[in-house]
Amino acid sequence: MPEPIPMTAENLARLRSEIETLKTQERAKIRADLAHARSFGDFNENAELDEAKRAHSALEGRIRQLEAILGRAQVVESSCASEISVDTKVTALDLQANEEIHFIIGLNGLSDSDAILVTPDSPMGRALIGKCVNDTIEVEAPGGSHKLQITAITFSAGSGA
Numbered sequence: 597m598p599e600p601i602p603m604t605a606e607n608l609a610r611l612r613s614e615i616e617t618l619k620t621q622e623r624a625k626i627r628a629d630l631a632h633a634r635s636f637g638d639f640n641e642n643a644e645l646d647e648a649k650r651a652h653s654a655l656e657g658r659i660r661q662l663e664a665i666l667g668r669a670q671v672v673e674s675s676c677a678s679e680i681s682v683d684t685k686v687t688a689l690d691l692q693a694n695e696e697i698h699f700i701i702g703l704n705g706l707s708d709s710d711a712i713l714v715t716p717d718s719p720m721g722r723a724l725i726g727k728c729v730n731d732t733i734e735v736e737a738p739g740g741s742h743k744l745q746i747t748a749i750t751f752s753a754g755s756g757a
Contacts, residue, residue: 598668598717599668599717599722600668600669600670601665601668601669601670601681601682601716601725602670602671602672602681602725602726603669603670603671603672603681603682603725603726604671604672604673604679604681605671607679607681607682608666608669608671610683610751611662611665611666611669611682611683612666614662614683615659615662615663615666618655618658618659618662619659622655623655626648626651626652626655629644629647629648629651630645630648630649630652632644632648633645633647633648658703661703665682665703665716672726678728678729678749678751679726679727679728679749680701680724680725680726680727680728680746680749681701681725681726682701682702682703682716682725683700683701683702683751684700684701684749684750684751685698685699685700685711685749685750685751686698686699686700686701686724686746686748686749686750687746687747687748687749687750688744688745688746688747689744689745689747690742690743690744691732691743691744691745692742692743696747697712697744698710698711698712699711699712699713699714699720699724700712700713700714701714701715701716701721701724701725702714702715703715703716719735719736719737720735720737720742723735724746727746728746728749729746729747729748729749730745730746730747731745731746732744732745732746733746
């Protein structure tokens, strides 16, 4: 059985809000895009229809991913004003290399060109979730041990923060 994903009540509400927005507003937009693309008729060579289908598939995948996280969410009390959870961008200082690293705690499909995507189930993800600014973590990873100090936490635009 998958491990629970700890998050504050605030982050749980943010997650639920994003799911609701995707299911209502985004689904309605994509339905309209699909209908518009189908109105062109030729289904064999219809780039708009192909794009609308890809967007629909991506949206439904994102909803499934967020619902899976929601199903594993475990509400915990926060010891700080902002703590790391899913859809959080984290800036940390690698204490061994003395360099700044950016992470996004998320799932495939989320991207940020200057950030490393870390899934909640990865060793790094499990170590980061629930932590606050100025916390220090140590993580054993295939590339070796990493000791990081969290310097900033930013919630993604899609999370409603």
